[in-house]
Amino acid sequence: MTQDWENRFITELAECFDNSSGATALLAQIDVKHVFFGAFGTPSILDWWRDVVNKLKKGMGGHDGVSRLCRAAASIFAGNSVFANCRDPADAPDRRGHTGINVELRITGELPPDVLLAILQRLGDSAQTQGGKALINLGEEGSSRFNVTLEGLSETQVDDVMREVHEYCRERGVESRMTVEPYHFRDYYSDPLTAEGPDGQRFGLDRIRASTTVKDVARGIMNAYSDAAWPMSQGQRTQAVVNRVTPSGERHRLDPRDTLHDAGVRPGDVLNVSPERTAGAIDPNRREEALAKARNEVIDYVEAHPGFEMSANSLVAPTEYEFDFSAPSFGPPPAPGGPPVPIERHRVLVEVPADFPEQAPAAWWLTEIFHPNIHRETGYVCLGALKEHYVPGMDFGELCQMLVDLAAYRNYAVVEDDPQRPGALRGAALDTEAARWAMTPDGQRAIEARGGISLTGRMVLAGAPERRLRIRRVTP
Secondary structure (H helix, E strand, C coil): CCCHHHHHHHHHHHHHHCHHHHHHHHHCCCCCHHHHHHHCCCCCCCHHHHHHHHHHHHHCCCCCHHHHHHHHHHHHEEECCCCCHHHHHHCCHHEEEEECCEEEEEEEECCCHHHHHHHHHHHHHHHHHHCCCCEEEEEEEECCEEEEECCCCCCCHHHHHHHHHHHHHHHCCCCCCECCCCCEEEEECCCCCEECCCCCCEEEEEEEEEEEHHHHHHHHHHHHHHHHHCCCCCEEEEEEEEEEEEECHHHHHHHCECCEEECCCCCCCCCEECCCCCCCCCCCCCHHHHHHHHHHHHHHHHHHCCCCEHHHHHHHHCCCEEEEEEEEEEEEECCCCCCCCEEEEEEEEECCCCCCCCCCCCCEECCCCCCCCCCCCCCCCCCCCCHHHHHHHHHHHHHHHHHHHCCCCCCCCCCCCCCCCCCHCCCCCCCHHHHHHHHCCHHHHHHCCCCCCCCCHHHHHHCCCCCCCEEEEECC
């Protein structure tokens, strides 16, 4: 270990583990007692970590303590460049799936690190007694919260471990709570991760958990903007959509329900966040320039999405497009009142009006489809908020994605028959039979089974509490 790398390592420890819970969780991974190093952060966080490293070098905590500390740090910050050389291959983001059960241990109030460590050690001992093991993933600042993976245990055994730890805390006058987490991988921080708003403003997402949902990232970025930047619909802000932009420039639309990990987001990616169906306003100087710009955006989208095909009435400045693509959807029922039939292929005509870019394009479905927002006979598509809040300069790649999401029932509206119904579920239905079917339990189950979002799911996206994120503006 060179002195230069050691100094960088200590500095990075102080930056990444700047709170008592995080430091305790890290030391718990290498089974080193926090109390050996005095009160956390004194005389400073940097000096405290320097003392830890120096004592580990002298043999405290066993052989190879500094290397084990670096591996533990790399398992928590899987994309950190300073810790990267120490990372175990099993801790790489793409290899963190497991068959264990994740739990969150929350301790109320501020406790000394040695007490927190004793609780974590009891958790590990209890899991080992049951024939499994406990892996401490994260320790979060604020009220002491620890994210732990329990491996090799049944649900009943996990319940036993949780009860035993709770009783252990209660006997010592410590209020605790343990809950099972819904994700199925060992949690980690996705740093470095960047988000980009509709105006190009970049945001650093610091210490963001891989178990954070795409929806929460979208909301966090939305909150950095005024209402003027995000269209309103039925008295509510429109939902935001998120595209993952890889270091190679590929773009992928993310499902808002997914965690960042399950959505394939990895350290180094950029998340492009924009209002649903629009992508900001850019005033074009001439119609020809706007048409050429739209053509280039469509070509970029086609190249990034194999299977999405385009033909147009001009090579330079098209005013008509035909799109052919696959998306799981439904065709009209063979018999009135019956269930719709599954379909995959779609062909859509998009026409650019004479007063474009001031006015929005129009779309018609050329293949049969059973959808509340597409007229059964004419194929006319209700583009909803796109018509209401269209701005010149809308990215035509977003239009392509909107058509895919519409077909797949990931973005749709039902008839406005109830003024109390959340805004995310209201709109004008062009096919009332399809709208009625979409609101039935059978319709909702069919939509979910085909990968769409149920009405309940859309309400959850519209009203679910958001996870508090550490977001900072990045100055160019």
